[in-house]
Amino acid sequence: MPNCPTCSRASSRSTSSAEMVKGREGERVRLYVCGRILGYKRSKSNQYENTSLVQIEGVNTKEEVDWYLGKRMAYIYKAATKKNGTPYRCIWGKVCRPHGNSGVVRAKFKTNLPPKSMGSRVRVFMYPSNI
Amino acid sequence: MLSLLVRRRRLLHHLLLPLFRPFPMAPSQPRTKSRNPLLIPGIGKFSRSKMYHKRGIWAIKAKHGGAFPRHDPKPASPEPASKKPPKFYPADDVKTPVPNRRKPKPAKLRASITPGTVLILLAGRFMGKRVVFLKQLSSGLLLITGPFTVNGVPLRRVNQSYVVATSTKIDISGVNVDKFDDKYFKKEKKERYKKSESSFFEAEQETKKLPKERKEDQKVVDTPLIKAIEAVENMRGYLGTKFTLRSGVKPHELVF
Numbered sequence: 001m002p003n004c005p006t007c008s009r010a011s012s013r014s015t016s017s018a019e020m021v022k023g024r025e026g027e028r029v030r031l032y033v034c035g036r037i038l039g040y041k042r043s044k045s046n047q048y049e050n051t052s053l054v055q056i057e058g059v060n061t062k063e064e065v066d067w068y069l070g071k072r073m074a075y076i077y078k079a080a081t082k083k084n085g086t087p088y089r090c091i092w093g094k095v096c097r098p099h100g101n102s103g104v105v106r107a108k109f110k111t112n113l114p115p116k117s118m119g120s121r122v123r124v125f126m127y128p129s130n131i
Numbered sequence: 132m133l134s135l136l137v138r139r140r141r142l143l144h145h146l147l148l149p150l151f152r153p154f155p156m157a158p159s160q161p162r163t164k165s166r167n168p169l170l171i172p173g174i175g176k177f178s179r180s181k182m183y184h185k186r187g188i189w190a191i192k193a194k195h196g197g198a199f200p201r202h203d204p205k206p207a208s209p210e211p212a213s214k215k216p217p218k219f220y221p222a223d224d225v226k227t228p229v230p231n232r233r234k235p236k237p238a239k240l241r242a243s244i245t246p247g248t249v250l251i252l253l254a255g256r257f258m259g260k261r262v263v264f265l266k267q268l269s270s271g272l273l274l275i276t277g278p279f280t281v282n283g284v285p286l287r288r289v290n291q292s293y294v295v296a297t298s299t300k301i302d303i304s305g306v307n308v309d310k311f312d313d314k315y316f317k318k319e320k321k322e323r324y325k326k327s328e329s330s331f332f333e334a335e336q337e338t339k340k341l342p343k344e345r346k347e348d349q350k351v352v353d354t355p356l357i358k359a360i361e362a363v364e365n366m367r368g369y370l371g372t373k374f375t376l377r378s379g380v381k382p383h384e385l386v387f
Contacts, residue, residue, distance in 0.1 A: 027373060027375075028375075029258060029259035029373045029374065029375040030375050030376045030377075031253055031254070031258055031259055031374070031375070031376060032376070033376065033381070033382060057381075058379075058381035058383075058384075059381070059383065064381075064383050066383075067382070067383035068383065125253065125254070126253050126295065126382055127253045127254055127292055127293045128292035128293070129253060129291075129292055129293065129294060129295050130241070130292075131241075131243065131295045131296055131387055
């Protein structure tokens, strides 16, 4: 009970997938918005893998993206070997800036996203919150 | 450089200044702003001689009989009699690190968060829970409570960034939170026993037992809170329910 919240948060971040998936005996709450990874930032024949493009559900204009700037996102994937008791792994990132006029967002991740992530889901959290 | 006439005129002007302006000459509070505004970093508006005049060095000199007042230097402290030459002279110049004088300030509390506000936790063990804000601690973290009997959240610290403030407020005037500070929540340092075979096998992980004081403190804080909650219709149920996003709900359009 008297857990230092920074501790639980840190663990929530590093092994978030484990906590999120395993510890959900109670009601499930979704505190994130789904997003789709569209690919890397690129021009016609050059791509820059350090920045990915993400389409956040329900966000369709550049103005709507303002709310999401700086919010953390997680790309969650499964792997064969279990780490920390779970096959789920996670790459953390954050929303950097809008991309274009239609609500697509540029995101930078701790390590570049693997190419197999294109077309897959990303969780866009509501923190760091400013409300 | 300055002509005698100019000097005399200026001296007269300053001596007669109290007649022109009724306020006292010597400032009661020391002057904080520089007399020489910067035009560009490194270049002031006034020249050296102008500044000499502005600072009133000439007036101070006149007051002290023509010379700027100075005191004799302190006598140098006698060097310790037995000073051995150092054993070791480093071959290259060793750079000493610059001391860090940074003192971080506690995070500024958002205007939407006032004592008694209902907050939604966005991450951690209690994510989604609606919780009552009590006060901001000196570290910048927020002190919150469920209350415990309503939704199972104890007295806890939370970072502002991981919290959404709703417009719902509860009256916490009956709650006394003075005794809680960051020290109260600090984790006890585990004694690091030296790794030996016996200790490795003997000392199993002790289950964390919640001290009685914590339970009592929780009750003391929660009882007046729950009274205030019961006074408002549906508030208990509201605090007992978790917040969740649903299909089609866009957080950037939500008003909390």
